[in-house]
Amino acid sequence: MQDAAWWEAKYQRGEDGWERGAPNPALLQWVDQGLLAPGAQVLVPGCGRGHEVVELAKRGFAVVGIDFAPSAVQALRARLAQEGLAAEVVESDLFAFQEGPFDAIYEQTCLCALDPARWTDYERWLFARLRPGGLLLALFMQTGAEGGPPFHCDLLAMRRLFAEERWEWPASPPLFSPHPSGRFELGFALRRKAAS
Numbered sequence: 449m450q451d452a453a454w455w456e457a458k459y460q461r462g463e464d465g466w467e468r469g470a471p472n473p474a475l476l477q478w479v480d481q482g483l484l485a486p487g488a489q490v491l492v493p494g495c496g497r498g499h500e501v502v503e504l505a506k507r508g509f510a511v512v513g514i515d516f517a518p519s520a521v522q523a524l525r526a527r528l529a530q531e532g533l534a535a536e537v538v539e540s541d542l543f544a545f546q547e548g549p550f551d552a553i554y555e556q557t558c559l560c561a562l563d564p565a566r567w568t569d570y571e572r573w574l575f576a577r578l579r580p581g582g583l584l585l586a587l588f589m590q591t592g593a594e595g596g597p598p599f600h601c602d603l604l605a606m607r608r609l610f611a612e613e614r615w616e617w618p619a620s621p622p623l624f625s626p627h628p629s630g631r632f633e634l635g636f637a638l639r640r641k642a643a644s
């Protein structure tokens with residue numbers, strides 16, 4: 449089971465192949481396109497060392513990052529303090545975090561880190577954390593492989609998980625976000641519908 453201890457051990461051993469070392473260019477593109485209103489409240493689940501949390505804080509958004517791996521949380525808090533930036537970093541299992549609603553959620557390598565048996569719970573959790581009309585900026589990891597983490601986020605499965613009754617999918621093609629690991633992510637800005 450990939451619990452907090454499992455992820456913490458990965459950080460301790462330096463097995464952090466997901467680390468980009470910089471904010472994801474897809475996030476920068478979405479922000480530069482003006483998808484987030486000035487000062488928007490943004491939640492980043494499974495934020496890890498949180499390059500995106502730092503970037504969002506720099507740009508004046510009210511950011512909350514959550515992760516249950518203590519060393520990742522400590523590293524992010526230290527970096528925010530060093531750079532004189534304000535963001536809340538919560539050390540918790542994300543499913544225990546019940547605050548919101550937020551204007552937007554930035555989902556990067558958290559869904560693919562969770563066992564697919566928990567994906568329905570995660571979709572419900574995301575939906576409940578967003579205000580109606582809020583945005584889920586989602587990067588769906590493409591591995592083309594069995595097993596995980598990272599678990600392959602097949603787009604047909606994503607269409608079923610983030611169903612049209614609850615999420616408005618964009619008409620535009622996805623953002624392509626290559627990763628140094630050789631894998632890539634496909635980015636979609638999904639809008640939460642009012643219905644639950």
Ligand SMILES: C[S@@+](CC[C@H](N)C(=O)[O-])C[C@H]1O[C@@H](n2cnc3c(N)ncnc32)[C@H](O)[C@@H]1O
Pocket residue numbers: 455456466467468493494495496497498514515516517520540541542543556557558561562
């Ligand atoms: C693959 S890493 C990605 C980290 C970060 N999003 C990035 O791209 O650099 C997955 C992260 O999710 C965190 N995580 C996994 N399951 C979690 C849960 N149930 N609650 C909180 N954090 C979780 C792990 O501790 C880890 O930091």
